[in-house]
Amino acid sequence: MKKSLGAKTLVYPTPVFVIGTYDQAGKPNVMTASWGGICCSQPPCVAVSLRKATYTHGNLLARKAFTISIPSEDYVRQVDYFGLVSGRSVDKFAATKLTPVRSELVDAPYVKEFPLVVECKLARVIELGLHTQFVGEVIDVKAEHGVMAEGGLLEITKVKPLTFTPDTQAYYGIGHLVGQAFSVGHGI
């Protein structure tokens, strides 16, 4: 038996993305965002939704580029900090002692210490209400050697990404392998 919880933004899992942009003065900034995901395979695109009040919103419109740095759970404190304060008043890289790297492909910085990075050019801006959805075309994905298996595929258990629970507002890690896709459903 199901209970109604009302009209709210509640799905599982939601990602924990760290969005990197430059401001108008060229200062690198990062913010944490969980409203987003992949939205197209060809061209490869990722969507991230941001409130107009955020510093990143203006940066993104001005620079037309962003990165998504995907943190490992070891950096949960820094990731949470990135969502607590505004780049208008704080240099978040300096405060956390993390390192901004200038993308060679798009006009945005990413976080050196995080294992997986997606570099995007702004492709679409879609006003949905409180949030603006930014669709980025993926120009490149970069990963640390240490999170890759032989053959070049990533191991999610080495990336150790976070997921965010919208209702209880907590970060969880990724668990065990449950099954292989396009495989375990055969034979039903």
Add this chain to the structure above:
Amino acid sequence: MKKSLGAKTLVYPTPVFVIGTYDQAGKPNVMTASWGGICCSQPPCVAVSLRKATYTHGNLLARKAFTISIPSEDYVRQVDYFGLVSGRSVDKFAATKLTPVRSELVDAPYVKEFPLVVECKLARVIELGLHTQFVGEVIDVKAEHGVMAEGGLLEITKVKPLTFTPDTQAYYGIGHLVGQAFSVGHGI
């Protein structure tokens, strides 16, 4: 040191959504989709991207409504099956012995056995390329009593949602609590 993996759709985590629609004859259908996520808080909206080739794509345009049923990992075989076959040729509910429930709020069915359900009215259709992004306004969220803690909040460790790895094409479960959001970052 990071290695370039090329322009591809690769972020962690991506969700495992089961999208419920009726076809033109009123037959309930479901398909699995991992390109999507929350995209606006007010009005509450969720985005799901589907290829035009899917049966659900046409159903959604015709009915202007869909549900997202979020499976627990116990149903990984059925979930994978939902992504392997087309509702054009198969009654996926009959084949899996899962139960379609007619939503009282939107013109779409959901999966009775899955712990969490989001009922959506189609709000926007955005052509991005190979995929069409469907933005749904959330009309209600429903959850099984058994996955709720006292106070009415969900426990993700009871929902046991799946996440999908785009590169290795596997399903993983959710792991342990890493930290409380808007909390662990204080004091940096």
